[in-house]
Amino acid sequence: MVIAVDVVGGDHIPDSPVGGALLALESNPSLQVLLVGPEAMTKSALDGKVYDASRVHIIDAPEIVGMDESPSKAIKSKPNSSIAVGLSLHKQGKCDAFVSAGNTGALLAASTVILGRLQGVLRPTIVTYYPSVKGFRLLVDAGANVEVRPEMLVQFARMGEIYARDMMGIAEPKIGLLNVGEEEEKGTEVLRESHQLLKSLPNFVGNVEGRDILPANADVFVCDGLVGNILLKFGESLVTNLGVLLKQTVKELHLPEEAAKTVFGVFQRTLKPFDPDNVGGLPFLGVDGVSLVGHGSSSPKAIHNMILNAIHMVEAKVNDKIVAALR
Amino acid sequence: MVIAVDVVGGDHIPDSPVGGALLALESNPSLQVLLVGPEAMTKSALDGKVYDASRVHIIDAPEIVGMDESPSKAIKSKPNSSIAVGLSLHKQGKCDAFVSAGNTGALLAASTVILGRLQGVLRPTIVTYYPSVKGFRLLVDAGANVEVRPEMLVQFARMGEIYARDMMGIAEPKIGLLNVGEEEEKGTEVLRESHQLLKSLPNFVGNVEGRDILPANADVFVCDGLVGNILLKFGESLVTNLGVLLKQTVKELHLPEEAAKTVFGVFQRTLKPFDPDNVGGLPFLGVDGVSLVGHGSSSPKAIHNMILNAIHMVEAKVNDKIVAALR
Numbered sequence: 001m002v003i004a005v006d007v008v009g010g011d012h013i014p015d016s017p018v019g020g021a022l023l024a025l026e027s028n029p030s031l032q033v034l035l036v037g038p039e040a041m042t043k044s045a046l047d048g049k050v051y052d053a054s055r056v057h058i059i060d061a062p063e064i065v066g067m068d069e070s071p072s073k074a075i076k077s078k079p080n081s082s083i084a085v086g087l088s089l090h091k092q093g094k095c096d097a098f099v100s101a102g103n104t105g106a107l108l109a110a111s112t113v114i115l116g117r118l119q120g121v122l123r124p125t126i127v128t129y130y131p132s133v134k135g136f137r138l139l140v141d142a143g144a145n146v147e148v149r150p151e152m153l154v155q156f157a158r159m160g161e162i163y164a165r166d167m168m169g170i171a172e173p174k175i176g177l178l179n180v181g182e183e184e185e186k187g188t189e190v191l192r193e194s195h196q197l198l199k200s201l202p203n204f205v206g207n208v209e210g211r212d213i214l215p216a217n218a219d220v221f222v223c224d225g226l227v228g229n230i231l232l233k234f235g236e237s238l239v240t241n242l243g244v245l246l247k248q249t250v251k252e253l254h255l256p257e258e259a260a261k262t263v264f265g266v267f268q269r270t271l272k273p274f275d276p277d278n279v280g281g282l283p284f285l286g287v288d289g290v291s292l293v294g295h296g297s298s299s300p301k302a303i304h305n306m307i308l309n310a311i312h313m314v315e316a317k318v319n320d321k322i323v324a325a326l327r
Numbered sequence: 328m329v330i331a332v333d334v335v336g337g338d339h340i341p342d343s344p345v346g347g348a349l350l351a352l353e354s355n356p357s358l359q360v361l362l363v364g365p366e367a368m369t370k371s372a373l374d375g376k377v378y379d380a381s382r383v384h385i386i387d388a389p390e391i392v393g394m395d396e397s398p399s400k401a402i403k404s405k406p407n408s409s410i411a412v413g414l415s416l417h418k419q420g421k422c423d424a425f426v427s428a429g430n431t432g433a434l435l436a437a438s439t440v441i442l443g444r445l446q447g448v449l450r451p452t453i454v455t456y457y458p459s460v461k462g463f464r465l466l467v468d469a470g471a472n473v474e475v476r477p478e479m480l481v482q483f484a485r486m487g488e489i490y491a492r493d494m495m496g497i498a499e500p501k502i503g504l505l506n507v508g509e510e511e512e513k514g515t516e517v518l519r520e521s522h523q524l525l526k527s528l529p530n531f532v533g534n535v536e537g538r539d540i541l542p543a544n545a546d547v548f549v550c551d552g553l554v555g556n557i558l559l560k561f562g563e564s565l566v567t568n569l570g571v572l573l574k575q576t577v578k579e580l581h582l583p584e585e586a587a588k589t590v591f592g593v594f595q596r597t598l599k600p601f602d603p604d605n606v607g608g609l610p611f612l613g614v615d616g617v618s619l620v621g622h623g624s625s626s627p628k629a630i631h632n633m634i635l636n637a638i639h640m641v642e643a644k645v646n647d648k649i650v651a652a653l654r
Contacts, residue, residue: 143507
């Protein structure tokens with residue numbers, strides 16, 4: 001198993017990606033990693049670290065795609081970026097997956113262009129884990145496709161179903177279509193048509209609403225990338241902002257220091273699933289390869305988790321199952 | 328000031344609407360109320376209550392629109408419903424506003440048909456209050472219009488701006504367009520065109536994302552009714568579901584009873600703004616009248632707050648300002 005890691009993807013480069021890769025080598029003795037990035041930077045990040053050098057390969061990729069750079073421009077103007085080089089190595093079969101905590105838009109575009117689409121896939125999608133009272137559930141699309149057609153939403157549902165079952169261990173994933181009401185005539189024309197098409201899937205539970213996400217009234221929540229991205233970012237903002245409100249309450253109530261500490265401790269622990277660092281990277285589903293993106297703020301632990309997730313996805317043969325399902 | 332109250336709108340009828348109306352009479356000595364609903368039911372709800380009978384007028388409306396009834400069917404088949412009768416009285420000038428905790432879809436449809444649109448308004452909209460670290464902010468559209476054109480979103484922004492300023496006391500309401508990214512080329516074609524049109528508004532702060540809602544990085548969040556409705560219902564589901572997660576944490580930590588009580592108390596108080604009962608009804612903006620809808624679960628206190636909100640909206644001449652702004 002060989003995983004390529006983007007050394008210059010994310011806010012904490014090169015230390016988070018390199019640190020995460022070394023952690024993954026410890027977790028998985030049969031793993032080899034390709035560290036893709038500017039050679040000198042990669043070497044200096046490895047400096048003084050203890051690791052099995054025979055399992056670490058430095059791949060020089062001198063160009064860096066910035067976190068806020070325009071995806072289309074970055075792809076065109078930087079053919080030697082870590083993203084382009086890493087994904088090309090994957091395409092050539094020199095590694096089993098590519099992981100990065102870099103620019104999501106650029107990664108999606110490059111994954112689609114360089115790896116190509118799986119047979120039968122209309123549009124690659126990005127999924128996100130969403131916390132619920134029953135643990136993580138899946139939201140698809142999380143921002144890759146803001147304009148969708150019903151046939152695309154149906155494919156998102158089917159790819160999400162396979163991912164939820166094989167990667168998240170949900171036995172019979174229930175598929176719900178996010179809408180403004182339960183009745184099948186609700187919503188936009190795209191949603192009404194999608195509802196009719198989704199009826200042919202045995203696990204389709206119908207329309208679900210915004211209030212059905214947290215209680216996990218479905219396992220795979222299907223939506224367009226606008227709705228999904230707004231929900232994703234809203235969820236990520238909960239910890240910080242509820243924390244601010246909580247501080248206000250604690251102050252108003254003149255809570256003793258010890259009690260305040262307990263309250264914050266319980267709160268932090270409760271909202272931990274909403275912290276993006278606890279999710280080990282999200283896959284682009286529908287591309288002909290295994291390409292995962294992590295949150296820009298990824299810690300070494302988050303990168304480590306993303307690498308393990310990539311290995312899992314390769315071993316579970318998710319892509320073969322997607323091709324078979326869409327045939 | 329005469330306000331018509333739907334006696335049979337909501338989950339707790341007739342007691343919540345009648346109780347709320349009597350509370351409002353106490354709050355505002357110059358108020359008169361029309362109680363619109365099946366006469367016998369209204370009379371029995373008033374039975375034994377102490378109130379100034381000269382300020383309470385019972386209007387018989389024998390038909391009831393159910394909470395889950397199809398709006399279009401309800402409007403056509405029940406011309407003597409409390410909704411139809413109450414809004415017609417308002418149209419005839421026999422009251423200054425109509426409030427109901429009933430079927431939102433039916434109320435929107437009936438308000439649009441019976442009251443008509445304000446001059447220049449393309450589509451009436453429904454707004455919702457959204458909690459933030461700075462207090463409530465405005466989300467528009469909250470579900471009335473799932474398919475929108477750019478010109479509609481611009482009108483939602485302008486109506487929302489007037490409402491935020493005159494009804495919510497936000498001096499210079501900043502307008503943000505909910506999107507997947509800050510850059511003006513982001514999002515759907517409708518969003519990109521809307522962005523260009525919104526630029527002509529001095530208070531437009533550009534695109535905002537899901538993470539910008541809770542910190543109130545805008546005061547008026549403009550979106551289509553699909554996004555708005557999903558966010559609205561997601562927000563309403565927070566208290567219950569975070570409560571479930573909190574209970575799990577408290578159990579895992581084996582927290583002593585006293586500490587657990589403190590934790591739940593602080594949590595309840597902190598999330599109070601997310602409880603829909605604390606918002607005093609939401610207006611349909613753009614209709615030629617003052618028509619407010621409350622949450623189905625409205626308590627007498629919530630109905631009371633909705634009546635006071637309706638009075639405020641009449642006195643602030645919100646509709647005159649909307650007509651002037653759109654001229």
